[in-house]
Amino acid sequence: MVDFPVSQDSLPSSLFFLTHLLLLLQSGELYSEVSVVGPGDSILAHIGDEVEFLCHLSSYRDAEDMEIRWFRSQASDVVHLYQEGQELYDQQMKQFQNRTELVKDDITDGSVTLHLYSVIPADEGPYGCRFLSSDFSGEATWELEVVGLGSDPHISLEGFKEGGIQLRCSSSGWYPMPLAQWRDHHGRCLPPETEDIIQDAQSLFSLETSVVIQGGTQSNVTCSIQNPLLGQKKEFAVQIADVFLPRTSPWKRAFLGTLVGLLLLLALLLKLVLYIFQKQRRSQEKLKKQAEKDKGKLRAELGKLQVELDWRRAEGQAEHSILASHFAGVDIPVSNITSPQTMLNE
Template sequence: MGAKGVLATHCVILYLLQMVALSSEEFTVAGLTGPVLAPLGGNLELSCQLSPPQNAQHMEIRWFRNLYTQPVHLYRNGKDLHGETISKYVERTELLKDDIGKGKVTLKIFNVSASDDGPYHCIFKDGQFYEEHIIEVKVTVTSSDIQILMHPPNTKGVMLECHSGGWFPLPHMEWRDSKGEVIPATSKSHSQDINKLFNVKMVLFIEAYYHRNVTCCFRNLLTHQEESISIVLSDELFSWRRVWITILSLIACVLIAFLLTSCVQQYPIFGKYSKGLCPWKKSAMLFMISMFAIGGVNLILYQRQRVPVSDPHFELDTLWVEDISVVLCVLIVFIIKLISFIYFRLKGNYERNASKKIWFM
């Protein structure tokens, strides 16, 4: 073989070595493509793989959350560098390297918290060349701690509050009737505690004439797991309204009977005063008109909604209307009794004085 042949052979070998070196630098990183569900408090494993498979022991392998601002775990020069990870991941991560010779590593996170939710970047770096893969993690937890708080019923209805805590992510909330149909909630609200878990509240206002069984439901949108609690509302819940109306009616009837009886005693139907006009008839009519006026005012106040049901002051506003109604009724009764007492007291004094004058004459 001549010099030219040897030179050509060396050029071919050098070209092939460059191609091999170049191909060894070019790779991609593969891993899970769909979201990974991670139960709260459990352990999470995230794997990524070089393609084509090759030894990654000499490479830098970095796991991070948001670019390089939230490092999770770092492997460099054949060692795990825990000192470069942020505090919330210290002693909570481990890089499993059983298959690192084939380009596969697995990040293990212990005691998953709600703050671990989100994307994770896996990056392999060989010299100046690097590639990454992103895995989406969805932390999930479902709570069975559900309570229904029933406010004291008022003239308009009853307010129900459904509370639950310890959810992640934010659950779907709805009220349902006995047929399973959704009842529009009056209001919904939520907050997060120091562990980023959601505490939720759902309010429902049921009008007094519309009684039924209602169920408070919360559903985890990731696992589709549902938790619920039911409450039975019966007519007996609002029986106090009928009792209150009955008591007021009895008071009105007793007062009217008392006034009419006093009138008949003072002005008998058959006698020399039979043609006289009973002044207590006017009082009785005035009392009845007053009672009807109070009823009309109360009806207007009940029907007129000054504060929307979703407003936190709605219950206070309704109780104010009830208190005003009770005060008006008590005032009417007190005034009628006072007038009756004063009238009979003055009339008795007048009759005694008149009899004394007749006796002295």
């Protein structure tokens, strides 16, 4: 066995060299194995709530001097940006302005958390975070799913329809599109008569659905509205007494048949009366026209008679004037006065 002499002066420098070499080797291994870890494959957030995006390096490493970027489907769609020890808010998408907060208490250990406040349906979709330095680049991606439970269903009575009672159920503020269902007290599904779903400017859904129920077991009815992502639902039940539900019976059918027959008979009578009235009216108009015609003829005859009468009157006056002039100045005794007829005869 050969012993190599080791000097006391060379021992510290040898230890320093070995330590430095070991650190370099460990650093090389760490750099090759470091990755970015995100919050998971998907995150579920309720509308109006706060959501956290935690990102960290798989091995402890100071990230204070790195660029850390949260983004949407691509890196240029900036949700939040940390660069050179500062947060660059002017790079944010307008949608996320004044809605994010970066917590960097553990940034020296390679861990940071981004808070997103007041979640809205438009926030739904892919996200990612990226760590970038001169000697490292890595990122993680995930999906944000947004859900919203709407208002409690409200059932209103619309009135009688098709031999039953029409009920309407309404609710708003759902996301994504909800599922509605009517059931009786046995849990059996009732087919809806109508169903209208509307999405507003905030991408929230409002729903209205109606059903017509008959008497009997269906008088107890439940309106159920469910969120398909959460599997949660809201229900409202209503019970209507049978006394309010129209019933069918033999005497009712007979009454309806009789009523229909009477209505038909009344229609025939009205038609007959109308025909007689029109016939009488036409007859009256005809008589009126005939009377006007006869009246015209009568006026013409009267006119002729008046002309003849005027002519005779004028002729009589002329004869009187001739007689008066003939006997003018003749003194005729009263005893000898005879009638004009006698005089004329003479």
